[in-house]
Amino acid sequence: MTASRTIPLAPSASVHEHAWITESVHLTSDGRVRYVRCAGCSVRRVDVDTAALLPPAALTREIG
Numbered sequence: 156m157t158a159s160r161t162i163p164l165a166p167s168a169s170v171h172e173h174a175w176i177t178e179s180v181h182l183t184s185d186g187r188v189r190y191v192r193c194a195g196c197s198v199r200r201v202d203v204d205t206a207a208l209l210p211p212a213a214l215t216r217e218i219g
Contacts, residue, residue, distance in 0.1 A: 171195055
């Protein structure tokens, strides 16, 4: 594929790797819901822990 036929990537919304800090945790029927905030840029997101052995998965997009 030549360079003239490729689709440019969308610019990244983040210029750094987020360092998520849990602000609060709530148990729900879907798992443990975490409200998290990036320590570097204060962007917020909601995550859910559905299984004890898996990392949290984002429920929402980054806000802020």
